[in-house]
Amino acid sequence: xxxxxxxxxxxxxxxxxxxxxxxxxxxxxxxxxxxxxxxxxxxxxxxxxxxxxxxxxxxxxxxxxxxxxxxxxxxxxxxxxxxxxxxxxxxxxxxxxxxxxxxxxxxxxxxxxxxxxxxxxxxxxxxxxxxxxxxxxxxxxxxxxxxxxxxxxxxxxxxxxxxxxxxxxxxxxxxxxxxxxxxxxxxxxxxxxxxxxxxxxxxxxxxxxxxxxxxxxxxxxxxxxxxxxxxxxxxxxxxxxxxxxxxxxxxxxxxxxxxxxxxxxxxxxxxxxxxxxxxxxxxxxxxxxxxxxxxxxxxxxxxxxxxxxxxxxxxxxxxxxxxxxxxxxxxxxxxxxxxxxxxxxxxxxxxxxxxxxxxxxxxxxxxxxxxxxxxxxxxxxxxxxxxxxxxxxxxxxxxxxxxxxxxxxxxxxxxxxxxxxxxxxxxxxxxxxxxxxxxxxxxxxxxxxxxxxxxxxxxxxxxxxxxxxxxxxxxxxxxxxxxxxxxxxxxxxxxxxxxxxxxxxxxxxxxxxxxxxxxxxxxxxxxxxxxxxxxxxxxxxxxxxxxxxxxxxxxxxxxxxxxxxxxxxxxxxxxxxxxxxxxxxxxxxxxxxxxxxxxxxxxxxxxxxxxxxxxxxxxxxxxxxxxxxxxxxxxxxxxxxxxxxxxxxxxxxxxxxxxxxxxxxxxxxxxxxxxxxxxxxxxxxxxxxxxxxxxxxxxxxxxxxxx
Numbered sequence: 092x093x094x095x096x097x098x099x100x101x102x103x104x105x106x107x108x109x110x111x112x113x114x115x116x117x118x119x120x121x122x123x124x125x126x127x128x129x130x131x132x133x134x135x136x137x138x139x140x141x142x143x144x145x146x147x148x149x150x151x152x153x154x155x156x157x158x159x160x161x162x163x164x165x166x167x168x169x170x171x172x173x174x175x176x177x178x179x180x181x182x183x184x185x186x187x188x189x190x191x192x193x194x195x196x197x198x199x200x201x202x203x204x205x206x207x208x209x210x211x212x213x214x215x216x217x218x219x220x221x222x223x224x225x226x227x228x229x230x231x232x233x234x235x236x237x238x239x240x241x242x243x244x245x246x247x248x249x250x251x252x253x254x255x256x257x258x259x260x261x262x263x264x265x266x267x268x269x270x271x272x273x274x275x276x277x278x279x280x281x282x283x284x285x286x287x288x289x290x291x292x293x294x295x296x297x298x299x300x301x302x303x304x305x306x307x308x309x310x311x312x313x314x315x316x317x318x319x320x321x322x323x324x325x326x327x328x329x330x331x332x333x334x335x336x337x338x339x340x341x342x343x344x345x346x347x348x349x350x351x352x353x354x355x356x357x358x359x360x361x362x363x364x365x366x367x368x369x370x371x372x373x374x375x376x377x378x379x380x381x382x383x384x385x386x387x388x389x390x391x392x393x394x395x396x397x398x399x400x401x402x403x404x405x406x407x408x409x410x411x412x413x414x415x416x417x418x419x420x421x422x423x424x425x426x427x428x429x430x431x432x433x434x435x436x437x438x439x440x441x442x443x444x445x446x447x448x449x450x451x452x453x454x455x456x457x458x459x460x461x462x463x464x465x466x467x468x469x470x471x472x473x474x475x476x477x478x479x480x481x482x483x484x485x486x487x488x489x490x491x492x493x494x495x496x497x498x499x500x501x502x503x504x505x506x507x508x509x510x511x512x513x514x515x516x517x518x519x520x521x522x523x524x525x526x527x528x529x530x531x532x533x534x535x536x537x538x539x540x541x542x543x544x545x546x547x548x549x550x551x552x553x554x555x556x557x558x559x560x561x562x563x564x565x566x567x568x569x570x571x572x573x574x575x576x577x578x579x580x581x582x583x584x585x586x587x588x589x590x591x592x593x594x595x596x597x598x599x600x601x602x603x604x605x606x607x608x609x610x611x612x613x614x615x616x617x618x619x620x621x622x623x624x625x626x627x628x629x630x631x632x633x634x635x636x637x638x639x640x641x642x643x644x645x646x647x648x649x650x651x652x653x654x655x656x657x658x659x660x661x662x663x664x665x666x667x668x669x670x671x672x673x674x675x676x677x678x679x680x681x682x683x684x685x686x687x688x689x690x691x692x693x694x695x696x697x698x699x700x701x702x703x704x705x706x707x708x709x710x711x712x713x714x715x716x717x718x719x720x721x722x723x724x725x726x727x728x729x730x731x732x733x734x735x736x737x738x739x740x741x742x743x744x745x746x747x748x749x750x751x752x753x754x755x756x757x758x759x760x761x762x763x764x765x766x767x768x769x770x771x772x773x774x775x776x777x778x779x780x781x782x783x784x785x786x787x788x789x790x791x792x793x794x795x796x797x798x
Contacts, residue, residue, distance in 0.1 A: 117375070117385035118277070123179075123194065123268040124154040131158050132174040149178070155427035157200065157263035159244070163425065164668075164676075167661040172255070175262055177240040181270075183230040191273045191311055192227035193280045197457065198266035199242050200426065202250060206239040216250045216487055218260050219453040219475060220494040221284035223271070240264060248481035251488050257452065257478050257513075258418060259658040261426040266456060274383040276316045278376060279309040279346050285497035288374050288386050291538060295394040295406070297360065302353040302390065304335075306374055310343045317341075319377040322351040324390065326359070327369050360406050361391030361503050364446055367467030369503070389464050391503025397540060397560060399592045400585070402642045405469070412469070412646030413692045414447040415440060415673070416597065418655035419455050422677040425656075433459045439674060440652060441466060443685060444692025449596065449648040452477045452512050454495045463504040471542070471648075472499055473509025476528075480514055485524055492528055496535040507540040508532045510558055512596075518553035525557040544596045548580055550588050562596035564650070567634065569600040573613040574630050578637045585643045593643060597650040598634055601670040602627035602682055603663045607705035609713060622663035622670055625705055628683040635691060636740035649688070653678065690718035690743040696765050697743070698724060703774040709782040711752050717745040717772075721765040729758050752778040 128149040135141045154177075162170040183192075194205065194212075201218030204211060208231065213224035230236050244262030246254045271280055278287040289305040304322045318341050323334040335351035359368045370390040375382050396404040403412045417436060420426050433456060440448060448468050450459070453475035463470050474491045476484070492510070499505055510528040514521050525543050532541045544562035545555055555561055568574030577598070584593060600615065602624040615626050631649065638647045654672035663670045673685040683701045690697040699718040717724050717736060720743045726733045728750065736745035757776045762769055 117382050118274075119270075119272040121270045121272075123181075123270045127152050127154055127156070127177050127179045127264070129156065129158075129263075130176050131171065132176075134174070152177075154264045154268055155266055155429065157261040157265045157425040157427040159259065159261045159263070160423055160425035160427060163259040163261060163658045164420075164422065164656045165666065167666045168659050170259065170658050171262070172245050173262075174241060174243045174245075177242065177264055179238045181230075181236045181238055183232045183234065183236055185233045187227075187230075187272065188232050189275070190227065191225060191275060191277060191280075192230065193223050193225050193271040193273070194238070195221060195223040195269045195271055195280070195284060196240075196264065196266070197221045197268070198426075198454075199240070199264050200262045201244045201260045202242070202247065204241040206237075206241075208236055209239075216247075217475075217491045217494070218244065219455070220491055221266075221457070221498055222494075223281050223284040225281060249483040249487055251484050251491060252452070252475040252477050253481050253484055254478060254659075256659050257657070258420075259656055261420065263427065265425065265427040274376075274378075275312050276308065276310045276318060276341055276376065276378070277384045278374060278386050279307045281309075282307050282346065283494045283497045286386050286388055286501065288372070288388050288501065289497075290372060290388060290390055290501045292390075292392055293538075295358075295360070295392055297406070298357065300355045300358045300392045302355060302392070304351045304353070304372055304374065306349050306351075307346050308339075308341055308349065308376065309346050310341045312343055315340045315342050316378070318383075320349055320351075321375045321377065322353075323373045323375075324353060324355070325371050325373065327371075332370065355392065358392045361393040362408075362467070363405055363410060363469055364441075364467035367391070367465055369464060388501045389461070389503060390501075391464060393503055395469075395506045395540070397592050397645050399645075400589050400643055403645045410446070410469075411692075412447045413445050413688070414449060414646050414648035415443070415445045415652040416449040416451045416648050416650050417455075417652045418451065419459075420655050428456070430458055433462065435678060436653065437462055437466060437468070439678070439681075440468065442693070442695070443652075443673065443689045444694070445652075445688075446692075447471070447646055447648070448652075449473070449509070451509075451651075454491070454499075457498065460499055460502045460504065464502055468504055469506055470502075470504045471507050471509055472505050473512065473542075476511040476514060478513060480516070480521055480524070482517075482520060485527070488524065488528060489531055492531055493535060496532060500536060505539065507542050507560060508536070509562075510541055510543045511554075512544040513546040513564065515554060521554045522557055525554065529558050540592075542594065542596075550584070550591060560592045560594055560645070562594045564597035565595065566598060566600065568614045568626075568630055569617055574633050575613060577634050581637065581641050581644065585641065589643075592645060595638060595644050595647040597648060598630075598638075599650045599671045599684075600627040600630040601663050602672075602684070603665060603670050604675065604680060604682060604704055606664065607702070607707070609705065609709045617662070620662075620664050624682055625702060627671070628687065628701060631684045631687050632740055632744065635687070636744075639691070639741065649673070686718050690720045691741055693720070696721045696770060698761055698763055698765075698770040698772050700759060700761050700772050700774045702776075706774075706776055708752060708757075708776045708778040711778060711781060713750055713752060715747045715750050715759060717747075717761050718743050719745055719761070719763055721770065722763050724761040724763040727758075727760040727762075729753055729756075752776065754778060 129152040203215045207229035215222040293301040321336045324332040374386045376384040449471040541558040542560040543558040546564045567577045601622040603622040606623040608623045654676035657669045686699040701716040760773045
């Protein structure tokens, strides 16, 4: 356990741009998460009552922390939205005099003011990006200092997201805080909380790759500082590849930019999950031969291509984009996650066989992005411009996009910047704002794609065609039409818009695991309170088979990997919950759809009998569905071998129709031989008598094979 903690600390320091072995020689980065006091509002408008409220009742907390961990998840539209305060005593040692001192916040929900000894040192608007403030000039050295943070998650028309409708913005300091100490001259810390180092790559092939390293430096003195800037590339194994040094005279007139160019012969390419090979670039700043600052950044050499009508290509090879979306919050934890929560989610995503992740609908933890670099997941990062516009959010949307790009610039796993999701009226304003965001993204990062997402299924919609890639969210059979209508829709898109770089960016259906039925039509009335898991399974089975057969869909992202909180909703028998996840909100149970995708996507052996929670059977003559990616299974009912299953929608989909159940318990066993072993799965159903469902909830006609 101790070694694990050391490794995680070293990895976190690496993300912050400093090697764990060199912190004393260069910059020092230490956790600032302990010893906080917290008080939640609201505070009285009466000054005397407010003073009493302020002086009493502070709670000791450790960051990450949110005040909405429960109230945003339990009831509909019944959560605290407002101000919370955090304060902490910090003893500034005399030895810190002459150093530059910064506080770096990885994420605060949502609008922040930071004070040191009652003096404002900075403000930040936006709940999902990092920010850093220099505080050294406000400290009393050799004495205690009071750090005060005001956080406010009140929805505002000028800060995206402008409401809590599609997801809740959890209030609080919900990501880690770091104390950063540097020399007076440094690799800049306050360039929108970026690492201060920007790595670009051109002309990537297996023969060579051109790499440029741009470094931003800052001198806080009033004199020229003679320094040496060195950029060195190392292999994953630690072998030095190349190095460039520059002797510079760093003047104090603002941030200055220096560049180094490299050509790497026969590079070891970063190739997704197959081979997520990472070089690293170590940027050091030296004075008189001594390292005074150092930043370490990953280098994954790769080439992304999204080719309309053909597919997604990685390093010139067609690459499968098996995609899921992920919201960051956890049941009774909210957004105040630790690294083990991110690791758990990534492990599930890897296990299901996903190759790409849409991290929706906001900037997520830098730790998460860095882990995707090492795991080989190709990812989509986006800003929280969602749901609706007010006309006042343009400046903040631009700033959040700039922050996201600069902070995440060096992650090789990121292939696209998401600019908006389902934002419409007024159309002209939204279209112009999206165009402007696209232009900003190309100015900041010309080499990555941009994408915007529409919930309507026609390309000519007025807010479309303002980004490199057009994403569309379609919920056939759930919010619109029938499950099977996805096929004619995508075929029409292929015919009418062959030039379009197109991605299916959300699809699926809700599933309450306590709701089960055999009676399923081709559409479910989502306004009814009954959300059967079996309908979600049906939706994914058919719709993935269509997606897999149409390379016109360059990438698809099912919605969602995990259930998550929606504090303004009351649907499907569970308040404040979106139930479209493949995994329950508490991460304890995987729904049938999880194993459908694992069987189709993963190289791990899968043998799985569906409807294991639909135990109280409604039909005496029914169907059995099995997922197997290791061959045709043999199936038994109460020890009797059943007829050989027939293939369903894909090669892993097996169905036995017209199975007559016994009265009482029915034990169903599936077996298949694989690699010298016998894989087995078993479920138990109970049949008493034929039952019928209400006609107003379900169609009497069932056209889906296997149901």
